[in-house]
Amino acid sequence: MATTTRSIAPRFSCLLVLLLGLLQSPPSVHPSMTEDPIEVRLRQNNYLDRICFPSADGLSPIYRQNLEEIFRYLVDSIRIRGFSNTSVGESTDTIYGFAICRGDIPADICRNCIAAAIERVKIECPSNSSAMIWFEACFLRFSSKRFLGIFEPKFPVVWTDNSQLFAKSDGMEWVYPLVKEAADNSKRFATMIEPKGGYTSYSLAQCTIDLSSADCSACFQYAMKEIGNNHTLGRVWRFACPSCAIFHYTWPFFFTSP
Template identity: 30%
Template sequence: MHFLGLSPLYLVSLSLLLQGVLGASPLYHICSTTQNYTSNGTYETNLNKLMASLSHRVPHSGFGHVSVGQEPNRVYGLGLCRGDVSSTDCKTCIANAKTQILQSCPNDKGAIVWYDYCLLKYSNDDFFGKIDTTNKVYMCNTQNVSDPATFNSKVRELLNQVATKAHHGSKMYATGQLVLDGSEKLYGLAQCTRDLSRANCKKCLDDAINDLPTSCDGKRGGRVVGGSCNIRYELYPFVSS
């Protein structure tokens, strides 16, 4: 999948983190800039069929991937909902993502959009089973903690724990928490798209943890969302128990 820029890695501030908390606004999207399809052509027909298929498949289990058509107009796509999200909320998120991605990336042969509850991605390249090393968005809270060095160590400890749990789990999804000083708790999440092997899931998550930018050091929350996996930590519970 060929997306915009040489290295489309984005750092997004607290304002976009809050969008995910408050509602159905997308966190971010990336459009292909290298290949376009013709309106009302075969590729668009296949893309519409793919979107309909994902809208049906994904809410049942929280994940789905499918390809439609024949080369050179074959389309590959997947949808993923956060592991704690209900099938009803998953269906709504995928429907919103479908509308958003087609509006934001008209006639692009590849695109990806992230929401707090879901991810939707399609391409004319067969990306199934491959780690997406290109499409990542970094999001950091703008507020600092009082002891950055100790906090950063706890963040890495927790994210390593949930990454290990996620790549072993049937849904490739895990959450966890650590008690900090006093009664304060640190919450974490890790999740992979289920087309990945367990080894590739672990590698994707390990790379995401290592990719947390220095600008997130000592910040009260942060995440890396990608095309194959995502991680997140916060000082407040952000998933359903």
């Protein structure tokens, strides 16, 4: 049985949500002989989670107009580098926008994911001045407050399939070299495939590209603390917050050649 532990702390001293649905069992896609099952799944644009922040006074017409401009820019520019950020407006109508795809995602899947995230966040957070939304392949965020380059350890989301429990030491020992590799490279992204007793683990770690190496490492330390607080950790789990994400599955879910 899968359980979700979601903690949205009121303390604003701590902040990505990774950047990744339907994880209770390996993906049930049925590609043809020539199709890559990972690509087939990613093209489904699977929605994971979102956080909507209420706006006390609602959204002004100018703010809504600026938000649409943010959305257009993000979806049009995301394919160039796999991430994009911009700001639009002045004074109280200023909006900051950020979008990023997983480091292994091809440009066309990346753009389609951000486009799907934009349409979904319009439904999930229709009158919110700030929101963040996670899909399996991408992450989108917009806010009335500047957040780029700031590590804020809060809003953690931990999902675990606890149908197959194991000792935490068995499930966590691989994390340290993985997150170190992610924090130390310019893409802030790393993957790992590791045979274990009776199964193979597939792991991914990523920070938002705007973070420094030190802040990326700090986010992963925060992630490890939150994961460690989960006393029913299964073989399949994911952690995400607005600044970083770690995913640990027992089936292939990422491309090995970005």
